[in-house]
Amino acid sequence: MDGLLTPVSTTYRAKDKAPLLEEVKPLRKDSKPDNSLNSPEDALEILRHEPGYQSLISVLQFLSRDQAGDGNAFNITKPSPLSAQLVQVLVSEIAPNYWTLLKEDSTSNKKRRSGFDLLLACLRSITAINAVLTRLRALIQEAKSDGAGKGKSDVSLNLGILLDLLCALLPGDDCVQQIWSSTIAGHQENPAKLRPLSQELLATFGSGRIISVTAEAEELAKNRRKADMDGNIDIWLADGSKYTQWLGRNIATLQSSEPSSEHKTKFASGLFAKALRLGYSDNLIKLTLSKLLLTKGADPERFALLLDDLPVMEQRKVLSSILKLFSQEYLDRLGSCESEGSSTLISAVTGALNSVVGFSDARKGHLVEWLTNSSGAGLGEGIGIRRAVLAALFQFTEKDYMTDVLEKSITQFGDQLYIKHSPTLQQEAHAQVLLLSAGYVYRRSPFKVASLLRRSVWMNAISNRLAATHQRARFLGMVVGEGLSALVEKDEKKRLNFQMDETNQTEGRWYKQLVHVSDQAGSIDPLIEPRRDTAPTRKANIQKPAKKPAPAPAPAIPKQPQQGFIIEELSDDEYEEDDDLVPYAKPDSDAEDSDDDPTLVTRNKPTAPVYIRDLIRYLRDIDNYDHQKLALTTAPTLIRRKASYGTEVAEHAEELASLLVGLQDKFEIDNFDDLRIQGMIALIAAQPKLMAPWFAKTFFDGDYSISQRASVLAVLGLSARELAGFETSTYSASASFPSKTLPDRIEQLWIGPNDKKQLEDQRMKSLKPLPPNALENVARDLVSDMLAPMAADAADSVAGPDVLKLSTFRSQLEGGNANAKVKYKTRTKPKIRSIPNTTAQLISVSFFSPLVARFQAALHSSSRTTRGVLFHPYLLGLYLKTLGLLVHAAGPSTLSLPEMTTELWGGLLLNTSIRAHAVGDLGVTQAILFALLALLDVNEDRMRDICRDMGREVVETQEWVATVFENTRGDGGGEENQVKMLSAAVLVRLREGIEKYQLLMVGDLIG
Structure with a gap:
């Protein structure tokens, strides 16, 4: 082994030489004086050798001199190799070691510029932000790979510090503008260098990288932040909604800042396009529009320039969202636009649309497409937005857009497939567009309208409308024909007149007068004022009612002034003389005094609300248990009581409904869901024409959870059955005013006290809470019947x-x-229940049509969120069951039953998307079968018309139901057995109709 290692050389060190190991002391302020800090290289050298606090402050002051304007050539915020090295040292070494000291310095020294501010000034650049994100990724990977947990506390500590640093670097509405200015400084005339810098900024701020990295780092550093004293810092960068709002404010500031340049506008448009893909496009568009257009002193051209550089598809998306925003925020409250001041508001929206569209032909073409598209024209919205869009198109004289709208509307209006398969709500919107556009074209060129009405396309449109099997389709054809004929023909004898009572009633006259409506573009000031002044004014009116004259004070009893203390001795004989006085009985024990802690006893309990505004105030007070409970228990009765007395319910219905839909059970109140649903049912029962479409709109457009959307469907189904007379609410009896009841003294002559108490107890027992599956129970009972x-x-x-x-x-x-x-x-066959036509028409127009029309519009929507919520298995099944309940509640005597049957059967139940979700999901399959069974039950006497007009649908449905019946076992109990039974019942009824009227179906199937 000794031979394997051979020394190359041997060196002997003297004893007086320096030792091999020597303690290296950190470089302090005294070791390198300030006058030696002359270059960025010196600053980098000091930062690398663990400087003292004073040396660090000196370095930070030196690096930030250029930003103070002293002419230093080096700028750390500009991208360069040296600035990248400095930033890397500041992020990885200085910030973790000195973060606590720097923050303490910023709080203690308010007068001078602290080291914390100097550090942020040096790091407010795209290089520093990317360095922080890179360091966060490295720490995240280290935390994930550390399975044993060694050193995990240090990693969590550094993660928390870097998150706080990143949040401190990106506050304010001008942060992006500052970074943009410092990044492109000196490169405005060099596109080759400007383009990659802009792309780097777009990739950092618009790609969602900041949200994903900070969210993951926050989750890993959560334990550290809980234990830390500063753990309450809000990491708002990890919240997609807050980050999108911050980005929208910065885009608006960047676009509105001076001086304006082409490069800056392109960068703002690119950042806006990327921000639209973060998932919060509606909030982003609303915020940017309000900052750049709907603000005092704003330049309207800036928003149009922001849209000019967007792709065409993005422009279409933004414009559609703006139209929806204007409709919901301003024009939906106008109803049929006959209220006072409606023309002023429509003119303001028209002026705003002119500013948004600008000189873009693509956006003008999109307005034409929005008005004439088969699923457009503001489906479910009021007529106000259609009036504003047509008025805006009328202002563009370089091309005759209005004639295009009129010609496309007439062609679509008379299409047989459109008449047969489009929802009634959609046909009504396009009929309004047709009448309005005809009036505008006639005022500009009467000859065009006269010649258009003599063409075959117009003749065929009216003929197809009159030959339609749906009553509403015929009505629209008649009012459109009479309205346009009256516009062209001056002689009353030559005018088209169908001599029908329904065309001469209020609705028919309203449709025919649309050809005379003319709106102009006006100032956008009415769109600005309500946001700033209207809400506080209403609040002030509510909180400060008119003062009543103070009552006159009671006359004071003069008293003799006392001089000092008066002591009088009383003898026991005086008490003995008052033996006839009966002492008060000892009060019973108060349940409120059972608490050991006297501070928990509530003596001043709130009284029950007697006005709708008090009810709203109680519901808003989400931190008060007594207010919440009183509001929920009082709402069903109070709303029903105030329904026919005054305008309180009508004026506050939407606000009250939004509070009830979004209310959370914070205090775990007994029967919370039942009381909330009963309050919403009371609102619909009080104002069905107003609130039923509002709830249908809320189900599709509102930002609510699955359970809240399910409660909306339950409210619509149960309230429709109550209006139809199938259900009787126990709250309706207790909602009568005291003026309709006898006084207590007179009532006791007829009803004894014991009997009255028994009646009250019986009434309270009848107020049973609704189960969570109340709608399913109603459907199950209907199936049994x-x-x-x-x-x-x-x-x-x-x-x-x-x-x-x-x-x-x-x-x-x-x-x-x-x-x-x-x-x-x-048991005999149940008798057909006769429902008044007013109630049946109400259920059809206000309940059924909005739900079906908005569902079909959502099917063509490109929003993933909308389709994801819409096709949730539980919600989809509940939605179809609700439609079946509405059809059953309308009954066989409904005049619009053919339209309801066509829309539900042909439009939804045969939809491939719905049937695709029914595969493998018994809940959706059962809902489809229930809706079919309800349709067949209501149309029992119309089976001949169904086989004649919907032969293909009947045959296709029979084949699908037969497949479901064959593929379902149904041996045991449960949901499979229910599906088996429902499919068999539907199959039997369909086969009976086919066998009886098969000759009528042969011609339709062959053709």
Whole structure:
């Protein structure tokens, strides 16, 4: 072994030489005086050798001199090799070691510029931000690879420090502008260098890198931040919504800053395009629009320039979101736009749209497409946004956009497939566009409208409308025909007049007068003022009611002034004379005094709200248990009581509904969900025309959880059944005013005290909370009622299908009752319930149509969030069951039953996307079968018309249901057995109709 190692050379060191190991002392301020710090290289050398605190401050002051404006040639914020080295040392060594001292210095020294501010000034650059992100990634990998946990506390500590540093580097609304200015300084005239610098800035701020890295680092450093004194710092960079809002404010500041340049506008547009892909596009567009356009003193051209450099698809996305924003924030409150001041608000939106569109032909073409697209024109929105868009298009005179809108609208209006398959709500919106555009074209060129009405496309449109099987489609065809004919023909004898009462009623006259509506572009000031002044004014009006005159003070009783103390001795005889005085009985024990701690006893309990504004105030006070409980228990009764008295409910309905939908059970109140749902049902029962479409819109557009959206569907289904008379709310009886009841003294003459107490107890017992699956229970009861006659027929027929034999239905519907046979055999077919046409029309227009139309619009939406929520298995099944309940609640006497049947059967139940989700999911399959069974039950007397008009749908549905029946076992209990039973019932009814009316279906199937 000794021969393997051979020494190359031997050196002997003298004893007076320096030792091999020597203690190296850190470089302090005294070891290198300030006058020797003359270059950035000297600063880098000092930072690398662990400087003292004073030396560090001197170095930071030297590096930040250029930013102070003393003409130093070196700037640490500009990208360069030397600045990168300095930044790397500051991030990896200086910041972790001196972070606590620097923060203490910033809090103690307010007058001078502290070391903390100097450090941030040196690191506020794209190089420093990327260095912090790189260091965070390295620490994250180290923390993940450290399985044993050795050194994990140091890693967590450094992660927390770097997160705090990154949050401190990026505050304010001008941070991106400062970094952009320092990065491109000196490179404005050199595109070869400017382009890669801009791309690096876009990749850092717009790619979501900051959000992902900080979110992962925050999760790993969470334990350290909880134990640290400064652990309450909000890492807002890890929140996508907050980061997007910060980025939107910085984009607006960058775009509106002076001087304006082409390079800066392109960079702002690129950053805006990348920010749209972070997942919070609506909030970003709303914030940027308000900063650049809807603000006092803003330059409207800046927002249009921001959109000019975006790709065409991004421009279309932004413009669609802006139209939706204007409609929801300003124009939806106008209703039919007949309220006072509606023209001023529409003119303001028109002016804002002109500023947004600018001179872009692509955005003008998108407005035309939005108005004439099969799923466009603001489906479900008010007419105000359509009036504003048409008025904006009318201002562009370089091309006749209005004539294009009119021609495309007429072609679409008369298309047979469009008439048959489009939702009624969508056809109404396009009919309004057609009438409005015809009025604008006529005012500019009457000859064009007259010649257009003599073409075959117009004749075919009216003929197809009149030949439609849907009553609403015929109505729209008649009002459009009469409106345009009255516009062109001056002679009343030559005008088209169908002599129908419905076209001369209020709605028909409103449609026909749309050809005379003309809006102009106005100032955008009405869009700015409500955001700043309206809300505080309302609050002030609520909080400061009109003062009543103070009552006159009662006359004071003069008293003789006392001089000193008066002591009087009383004898016991005086007390003996008052033997007839009966002392007060000892009070019963108060449950409030049972607490050991007297501070927990609440003596000043709040009173129940008696006004809607008080109810809203209680619901907003989410930190007060008494207010929350009182508001929930009082809301159903108070809303129903105030429904027909005054305008309180109508004025505050939307605000109250939004509070109830988004309310959280913070205090675990008993029957919380039931009370919240009952309050929303009371709102719809009080204002059905206003609130039912609002809840349908909230289900699709609101930012709510799955359970909250499910409660919205339950509210719509249960309230529709209550309006139709199938359900009776126990709160409606207690909602009557005291003026409708007898006084207590008179009431006791007719009802004794004991009887009154028994009635009150009985009423309280009837107020049972709704179960979480209340809608499913109602659907299950309806299935039992609809299948009972079929079970009776099956009991009488020995050769009936196996699944419909008496034993099967006896076990399923009656739970194995031996007397079920007698019950089925003696049960007759239920009578058709006659519902007033007003109620049926209300359910169709306000409940059913908004839900179906918005679902079909969401099917064509490109938003992943909307489609993800929409096709959630539980929500999709509940949605289809709700539609089935609405059809059943409307009943067979509904005039719009053919339209409802076509929209639900042909538009949704045969949709490939819905059936794809039904594969493997019994809940969705059961919901589809329930909706089909409800449709067949309501259309029992219309089976001939269904087989004639919807022959293809009937055959296709029969094949699909037969497949479901064959592939479902249904041997045991549970959901499979329910699906088996429902599929058999639907299959039997379909086959009965096909066998009876198969001759009517042959022509349709052959054609």
